[in-house]
Amino acid sequence: SAVISQKPSRDICQRGTSLTIQCQVDSQVTMMFWYRQQPGQSLTLIATANQGSEATYESGFVIDKFPISRPNLTFSTxxxxxxxxxxxxxxxxxxxxxxxxxxxxxxxxxTRLTVT
Amino acid sequence: AQSVTQLDSHVSVSEGTPVLLRCNYSSSYSPSLFWYVQHPNKGLQLLLKYTSAATLVKGINGFEAEFKKSETSFHLTKPSAHMSDAAEYFCVVIGAAGNQFYFGTGTSLTVIP
Incomplete structure (x- = not known):
């Protein structure tokens, strides 16, 4: 198993701005994923972020909107x-x-994000 | 493509009565299937998983699920509901690449005292 932390835990942002979410793991892992859970709905996979390669995006998600970094085996944004x-x-x-x-x-x- | 369908968006049971949360899958091969639970304002926790070994899988907190290929089902059960079981439950299948999760729409379980 792993202990995973995310920052921030929540934020309220204004329309047109950008927010970077951090994910830190307590052990080295090759495969990391990002999901979105819209209010009252299920989880949807945004992208797969493996260290040493470009992130792979699911249909409906693009790099310009959701850029991902994976600088090492314990961290992603x-x-x-x-x-x-x-x-x-x-x-x-x-x-x-x-x-x-x-x-x-x-x-x-x-990370609970509210955009106003 | 792989997918799962959770047949009930909401299930309500009385405390001490059995729980049944239904999940059907669609897959072109023998799938790996999981059940996760999400308590309010908390993270996702793995309940159990099926990976082509025993068809009856036992998980944490008294939950179990049975893989039935003939019915393409992987229903989650518990003999006796507890108040602490109230949560959102997700059935999950692994995609063809072997590492991507695809979630069902979730079933909200309410336990009535």
Missing amino acids: LTVSNMSPEDSSIYLCSVAFGQGATYEQYFGPG
Whole structure:
């Protein structure tokens, strides 16, 4: 397992600004993911952020809007750019261990973003 | 493509009665399936997972789930609900790449005293 922290835990931002969310893990992991959970809804995968390669974005998410950095095996950032009220969500990072039958993901506590 | 469908958006049970949260999956191969729980204002916690070993999987807090290939189902059950079980439950399938999670829409469980 892993202990995952995110900063900030919550923020209220104005339309048109950007926010960078940090994700810190207490152990080295190759696979890291970013998710969005809109109010009252399920989690949607934004992108996969593996160290040493460009992030891979899911359909509907683009790098210009959600740039991701992965400078090392314990840290990643997600930026929400040029925010609009529709970006109000909880943003979660997760890390994965194992493969096949041993594969599991562990999630951070989330960053609750409100855009006004 | 892999996906899961959670058949009930809300389930309400009385304390001490059985819990059944339903999940059907769609996959072109034998999937890995998970159940996660999310308590209010808290992070996601893994309850249990199925990875093609035993079809009946036991998890934490008395929960278990049975993988039924013929019914493409992976329903979550608990014999006796506790007040602390009130939360949002997500059924999850792994994507074809073998490392991406795809979440169901969630089932909100209410436990009535």
